[in-house]
Amino acid sequence: MTKTVFMRNLSDRLVSVTPERISPSDAMRSLDYYEEMIDDRVEDGMSEEEAVAAVGHPDDVFRDILAALPSSPQPRTEPAHSSEAPSPEKKKSSPWRTALLIVTSPVWGTLLVAAALVLFSLYIVLFALVVSFWGVFASLAISGAVLIASSVPLFIGEGMPAAMASLGMGLAALGLAILFFFLCTAFTRFSARLTDVTFRGAVSLFRRKERRS
Amino acid sequence: MDVQMKRGLLEVCVLAAIRDSDSYGYRIIKDMKPYVDISESTLYPILRRLEAAGYLTVRTETHNGRVRKYYHILPLGVERIRQFREEWRELTAVYRFITRPPEPPGADPDEAASAGKGERNS
Structure with missing residues (x-):
């Protein structure tokens, strides 16, 4: 396996x-x-x-x-x-329960929609965080690469100090990018699992309710 | 071994495994292996129990691009180990009583001989 x-x-x-x-x-x-x-x-x-x-x-x-x-x-x-034990009781009360469900639907329906929307917006926030994390990683990696590459023309045009400064900043940015890569993968995994577990938890909640009524 | 007794012993074993330095699940199992065999699914509830009881804390660290949980012993955990060593002293006294050689019976030479054998065996 x-x-x-x-x-x-x-x-x-x-x-x-x-x-x-x-x-x-x-x-x-x-x-x-x-x-x-x-x-x-x-x-x-x-x-x-x-x-x-x-x-x-x-x-x-x-x-x-x-x-x-x-x-x-x-x-x-x-x-x-x-x-x-409790199954005969549930069978007896089930018409009442469905009636009650229908009568109160304007209340719980809107609440349900609101809850779903809140959950959905939380997912959007989570997803935005993931995207922005990767954005930071990408910008660090790109700027690092560009700074390192630009140290060569700087060395020719401006001289040693400017080239070394550029190379140093480039290496620092790349180092940060590597750190961010691990952070990003860990965070992405975490949010994926969170989404998976909560979503399937929510779905199973509804499945049980259908079976009961 | 009695289940309750083994559970208590394993708890102290796990605390002892993280006493000197913080450790993670798999290393705890590996460190304990020469002394006591413990499975993943046995260790997990023990760690949760010890955490809930305030004997240890958990922190998360990134290792090779993935997350790993490290367990750190708290003063209460150190105290639990110390307590165990005291309990053990009492236990060994009880053990000595349980396994003491049979008392030499009266004058019967046959029984005295068998008692002597028992003493030699123990």
């Missing part, structure tokens, strides 16, 4: 759990942890397949994550209870 497949499998299992049991931030932390473990094993000389195998099967890892949650109820007993 490749790392990508493992991470996808694990995150699929994590988003299938209700956010009350495992919060998105907890889910993200555990995903980060296992990804770091695989990366470190690969860096230590293992192949990707070996590293993933050493970490364990996604099912086992998922079970361990759930078992380690503070005040988590026994994972096995919960579904059995919910299928026995």
Whole structure:
């Protein structure tokens, strides 16, 4: 199994759990942890397949994550209870619930739209941040390259001090660009995962609601 | 080993692994390996518990273009290790009591002989 497949499998299992049991931030932390473990094993000389195998099967890892949650109820007993006792009650109340849903739709509908728009605007802000980070990286890299390149004509035209100054500034800019590159990749990864987890969390929320009503 | 006992021991082991210098998940596992085998999924809840209890803090650092979490021991964690060493002293006393050689019985020569054997074995 490749790392990508493992991470996808694990995150699929994590988003299938209700956010009350495992919060998105907890889910993200555990995903980060296992990804770091695989990366470190690969860096230590293992192949990707070996590293993933050493970490364990996604099912086992998922079970361990759930078992380690503070005040988590026994994972096995919960579904059995919910299928026995409360389901007839829910069936009885379901026409009332749908009626109530329709009557109150002007209220929750607008709220839902507002919430979705807020979420969407947050994504735009996040995306803008990512783009601007990369913009800073690109401008540093380009200016560094140009400054280094211009040190040659400066040496011919103006002499040594101007050329050295240009070369120095160019190297400094390139150095900053390299630092920014790592910062950018880390931030891009982080925002991509955040988007993935929250989006799928939101989708799973709606799926459950449909099934219940 | 008893689950509760092992859990407590592993917690102190992890604290001991980061006592001298900050460390990250995989290195903690590697450092502990010669002494105690611990898996990733065992370590993760322990780290979370220790963090929640204020024994350690986590900081994130970029390493080779990716993020790595480093664990740093807090004074409470150092205190926990010290406490463990005290507990261990008590435990060894209990161990000595549990494994003490059988008391020499009265006058029966047969039983005295077997008691002598037991002493030699221990």
